[in-house]
Amino acid sequence: MLQRLIFERIEQRILVGTLSFLAIMVLVGWIAINEGGRMQAFETQYLARSIERGAYLYMANCSTCHGTDGLGGAGRAPALNSPYLFGHDYLADLNREQSGLEREKLNSATTPERITEIDARLAAIETERQTRLNALSAATQTPGDYDPTAPSRLSNLGWAGSLRSFLLTTLIHGRPNSIQYWGGNQMVAWGQLAGGPLRTDQLEDLTNFILNWDKGDAWTTDDALAVRQWPISVVDVALAGPPRETIAPAGTDPATLDLAAINAEVANFQGDPQNGQTLYNGTLGCAGCHMQAAVAPPTEGTWTRVTVNRSALTGLEPTEYLVHSILYPGEFLAPGEPYIPGTYPNAMLPNYSERLTYQELADLIAYLQTQDQEVPGL
Amino acid sequence: MSVLPFPSFLDDVKEKGFKKAVFEGANEVVERLTAGMNIQDIREALRGEAPSRKPNPRLQPHADGFWLHMRPSYFHKSVTGIYPEFRLGWLSTYFVVFETITGIFLMVWYTPSPEVAYANMINIMASVPLGQFMRDLHRLGAEAMVLIVTLHMLRTFFTASYKKPRQFTWFTGVILLGLTLFLSFSGYLLPWDQLALWAVTIGASMVEAAPPEIVGQNLNLLLRGGPEIGANGLLRFYLLHVLAVPALLFIFTGVHYYKVVVHGHSLPPREENIGEDTAKRVPLDKRVYFIPDILTSEIMWIGVTTLILVVLCTWFFHAPLEAHADPQDTPLGTTAPWYFLWVQGALKLGDKVFWGIIFPTIALGFLAVMPYLDLTPSRRWAHRRTALTVCFLMISATTVLSYMGLAEFGVRLAGDTEILHEMMMPPAHNHMGKLLPVPFDQLTPGIYTTRQFEAEAGQESAAVAAFNQEILDNGRAQLAIAQLGVDHLELSAINTSVIPSDAEDLEKALHFFADRLVAYEHELQDAWGLVVVTEVQPGLRRLDAVIVWHQVEFENGRVVFGSDGEPVLLVGEDGQPVTRVSTDHIFIHEDAQYFAAPGS
Numbered sequence: 001m002l003q004r005l006i007f008e009r010i011e012q013r014i015l016v017g018t019l020s021f022l023a024i025m026v027l028v029g030w031i032a033i034n035e036g037g038r039m040q041a042f043e044t045q046y047l048a049r050s051i052e053r054g055a056y057l058y059m060a061n062c063s064t065c066h067g068t069d070g071l072g073g074a075g076r077a078p079a080l081n082s083p084y085l086f087g088h089d090y091l092a093d094l095n096r097e098q099s100g101l102e103r104e105k106l107n108s109a110t111t112p113e114r115i116t117e118i119d120a121r122l123a124a125i126e127t128e129r130q131t132r133l134n135a136l137s138a139a140t141q142t143p144g145d146y147d148p149t150a151p152s153r154l155s156n157l158g159w160a161g162s163l164r165s166f167l168l169t170t171l172i173h174g175r176p177n178s179i180q181y182w183g184g185n186q187m188v189a190w191g192q193l194a195g196g197p198l199r200t201d202q203l204e205d206l207t208n209f210i211l212n213w214d215k216g217d218a219w220t221t222d223d224a225l226a227v228r229q230w231p232i233s234v235v236d237v238a239l240a241g242p243p244r245e246t247i248a249p250a251g252t253d254p255a256t257l258d259l260a261a262i263n264a265e266v267a268n269f270q271g272d273p274q275n276g277q278t279l280y281n282g283t284l285g286c287a288g289c290h291m292q293a294a295v296a297p298p299t300e301g302t303w304t305r306v307t308v309n310r311s312a313l314t315g316l317e318p319t320e321y322l323v324h325s326i327l328y329p330g331e332f333l334a335p336g337e338p339y340i341p342g343t344y345p346n347a348m349l350p351n352y353s354e355r356l357t358y359q360e361l362a363d364l365i366a367y368l369q370t371q372d373q374e375v376p377g378l
Numbered sequence: 379m380s381v382l383p384f385p386s387f388l389d390d391v392k393e394k395g396f397k398k399a400v401f402e403g404a405n406e407v408v409e410r411l412t413a414g415m416n417i418q419d420i421r422e423a424l425r426g427e428a429p430s431r432k433p434n435p436r437l438q439p440h441a442d443g444f445w446l447h448m449r450p451s452y453f454h455k456s457v458t459g460i461y462p463e464f465r466l467g468w469l470s471t472y473f474v475v476f477e478t479i480t481g482i483f484l485m486v487w488y489t490p491s492p493e494v495a496y497a498n499m500i501n502i503m504a505s506v507p508l509g510q511f512m513r514d515l516h517r518l519g520a521e522a523m524v525l526i527v528t529l530h531m532l533r534t535f536f537t538a539s540y541k542k543p544r545q546f547t548w549f550t551g552v553i554l555l556g557l558t559l560f561l562s563f564s565g566y567l568l569p570w571d572q573l574a575l576w577a578v579t580i581g582a583s584m585v586e587a588a589p590p591e592i593v594g595q596n597l598n599l600l601l602r603g604g605p606e607i608g609a610n611g612l613l614r615f616y617l618l619h620v621l622a623v624p625a626l627l628f629i630f631t632g633v634h635y636y637k638v639v640v641h642g643h644s645l646p647p648r649e650e651n652i653g654e655d656t657a658k659r660v661p662l663d664k665r666v667y668f669i670p671d672i673l674t675s676e677i678m679w680i681g682v683t684t685l686i687l688v689v690l691c692t693w694f695f696h697a698p699l700e701a702h703a704d705p706q707d708t709p710l711g712t713t714a715p716w717y718f719l720w721v722q723g724a725l726k727l728g729d730k731v732f733w734g735i736i737f738p739t740i741a742l743g744f745l746a747v748m749p750y751l752d753l754t755p756s757r758r759w760a761h762r763r764t765a766l767t768v769c770f771l772m773i774s775a776t777t778v779l780s781y782m783g784l785a786e787f788g789v790r791l792a793g794d795t796e797i798l799h800e801m802m803m804p805p806a807h808n809h810m811g812k813l814l815p816v817p818f819d820q821l822t823p824g825i826y827t828t829r830q831f832e833a834e835a836g837q838e839s840a841a842v843a844a845f846n847q848e849i850l851d852n853g854r855a856q857l858a859i860a861q862l863g864v865d866h867l868e869l870s871a872i873n874t875s876v877i878p879s880d881a882e883d884l885e886k887a888l889h890f891f892a893d894r895l896v897a898y899e900h901e902l903q904d905a906w907g908l909v910v911v912t913e914v915q916p917g918l919r920r921l922d923a924v925i926v927w928h929q930v931e932f933e934n935g936r937v938v939f940g941s942d943g944e945p946v947l948l949v950g951e952d953g954q955p956v957t958r959v960s961t962d963h964i965f966i967h968e969d970a971q972y973f974a975a976p977g978s
Binding site for chain 2 (some may be wrong): 046068212
């Protein structure tokens with residue numbers, strides 16, 4: 001019957017074929033207009049399943065140190081399920097309101113009555129801030145470093161990228177140095193890219209799982225209190241070692257240095273020009289600026305300039321002049337130099353008294369004494 | 379005087395008037411494009427009228443045009459109906475084109491590297507409009523092509539069209555079947571998911587079995603590009619899939635079809651005398667011209683077939699995509715594609731070299747040379763009893779072997795592994811664990827037990843309370859807690875509760891769990907199961923399944939029964955029966971959208 005109805009009659013064949021093609025077009029069109037929703041749904045579903053796989057990987061690989069609940073392991077690893085990692089600022093609303101009010105207060109159009117109001121509100125904000133900080137103070141007692149007034153882990157690390165990229169790259173490379181501050185535990189490299197066991201897609205699953213701890217604006221004080229271990233802020237592991245006997249303690253204002261006493265003390269040390277050169281070109285990086293006359297006096301002929309010219313101007317012995325110039329860079333200005341105290345020459349850091357030992361200072365001077373080349377047009 | 383300095387269309391307009399000039403110009407263009415048919419000729423052809431001018435313009439495109447030069451200008455009326463051809467050869471050819479077009483679409487979005495291939499798949503699914511649709515069409519088309527080519531072969535066998543003079547046509551057809559199978563199979567690896575990796579690993583390890591050893595090893599190395607399938611293997615399969623095999627396929631399609639044209643389409647056996655071949659001698663009154671009858675018929679078949687594929691891909695079929703390929707993680711129940719299940723089934727019969735290589739080679743080799751072995755002249759069924767018997771035996775054997783190739787057949791795992799797998803397996807081969815599709819809002823955190831189903835209606839809470847006390851007293855709760863701890867689930871006590879009455883799907887899943895424990899009661903003595911639901915993150919819950927049972931004695935993989943007909947319990951050093959605990963866990967996110975496959 002099908003044979004007689006369709007195959008033997010050309011007009012039926014044309015009809016069936018045409019209707020089929022029309023139906024195909026209608027169906028494809030229908031699929032096409034639904035694609036936006038379908039792709040959205042797929043993405044949601046894929047993220048959900050990625051989180052599930054991430055959870056599986058987390059429990060198997062990470063939970064031993066970071067805890068099954070992500071709250072960290074005391075003395076082992078920091079919390080990931082924490083307001084600090086996600087940069088939640090418990091004081092954000094107060095800070096916003098405070099700075100707005102302070103700006104308004106400075107505005108000349110603000111009436112005295114309004115200023116009185118603002119002051120009252122500012123005082124209330126301060127009280128509220130103290131209340132919140134008190135509530136969080138128990139959390140800051142938890143091991144590790146957490147300061148609710150500097151609430152973003154990423155900002156504190158100076159990380160410019162997103163939290164996702166921070167987590168992913170940390171997973172890939174691990175924390176090669178962490179054995180030094182986590183009591184023998186080290187976060188190893190997990191990515192196959194860096195020699196670890198997991199593929200990149202697995203690390204992405206793990207990242208999705210960790211990011212799923214984010215509560216957005218809903219982080220509560222209890223969440224901070226639940227944390228068992230905060231991250232440890234490591235200043236500079238590479239330089240960590242026995243404390244150094246520097247000329248002055250950290251944070252000393254160079255204007256307050258007793259330069260006469262320092263000069264007397266330096267004289268007791270025998271300088272090593274070789275080591276001085278290493279410090280000058282390497283560790284301290286002096287040569288970085290003192291190589292181009294436009295930025296700073298060039299290294300060549302330093303000793304000549306000092307002996308012929310500078311020490312006479314200041315009435316200091318040449319070595320004393322160098323000591324003063326290194327430890328208190330803004331003290332003297334050579335005539336004709338376009339320096340203005342406290343401004344331009346501050347390109348040279350004023351903190352060498354807290355970075356150098358007496359021996360190192362003597363080494364530097366010994367090295368600079370070798371720079372006795374002719375200085376044209378001095 | 380011409381309008382332009384050379385004769386042009388404008389002169390025609392001047393001479394004949396605009397309307398006539400345009401019509402004649404269009405007519406001429408159409409006649410050139412069709413290599414001989416003008417608008418009037420096409421109109422007549424489509425109306426089913428006889429051609430109004432001589433020589434017959436409908437033969438002109440065959441003589442002068444490229445596209446039709448290979449097609450016969452007329453067919454015998456007896457081969458133009460549904461029987462005997464079912465248009466299967468034509469549809470096979472169409473699928474080559476169909477797969478090429480959808481394949482090129484997918485190629486645009488694909489990079490053959492293990493680093494990104496799977497991410498490309500996700501991209502095609504998540505960010506490419508019509509991407510999933512094209513992938514579905516390509517995949518379904520591949521499966522349909524295997525089916526249609528196979529049916530085409532069977533049809534050719536049943537009408538005995540392989541007999542003299544068409545033996546070589548059949549031979550090239552078997553090559554085309556092999557190429558189709560390999561094309562379909564080589565496409566399997568490209569998504570770089572678990573399904574791909576393990577199906578191809580099975581295939582490649584069969585190549586490895588090819589004797590002698592040095593040949594097998596090196597073939598395997600050549601195909602995989604290394605001891606394991608990795609970046610090299612993926613690239614090789616990709617190049618085979620998109621370049622080498624299609625090139626061979628196009629060449630053999632050409633040879634095959636050339637032979638069809640040379641020998642003509644064989645007539646239904648009853649229309650010829652035995653030993654005669656009259657396909658090329660078509661009487662005038664039996665001729666059906668290609669234009670318009672065969673052409674419209676072929677286009678209609680394309681339209682209907684494509685519509686069927688589109689309908690299937692709209693509502694019923696989606697190409698599977700499993701988890702990312704992981705050579706470290708062998709999924710349970712890996713199977714070859716359905717058209718290779720017969721090989722997988724044969725492999726379960728014994729020796730890998732014989733059943734995996736020699737047997738399929740003999741089978742395919744026999745198919746290829748069959749026309750040269752079967753020299754009987756008659757094409758009538760009554761005279762082909764031996765051939766038809768062999769054919770049906772081969773079909774039956776293939777069916778049985780394919781069934782044996784299924785994961786369910788032959789390989790039996792330990793009961794606890796099997797049950798945990800059935801409860802928790804990730805979606806694969808149209809199956810998924812019973813717990814996955816349970817709606818998220820029914821997964822209330824808590825601990826639920828299969829013992830609930832042993833209680834009489836209304837007595838559930840009492841039974842559950844008694845169970846809590848029982849496992850606390852006999853220490854089996856502590857064993858389960860310890861085992862869960864190994865899986866990083868911290869639990870201080872096991873305190874089961876009755877499944878909430880509104881959690882129907884959860885209850886069904888646990889009921890299934892209980893039934894399976896009963897099904898394995900000889901192996902898993904005094905067994906009970908738990909499902910522990912815990913919240914990991916907002917919107918993410920963890921499900922642990924636990925089976926606790928008394929170990930029985932095994933001998934040669936079978937349970938040992940005592941004289942009382944009961945299984946013999948394994949007794950530990952302390953004289954007590956050994957208790958075993960087995961656990962597995964999954965995570966369910968509220969947006970994960972697991973849907974049970976229809977009919978499962």
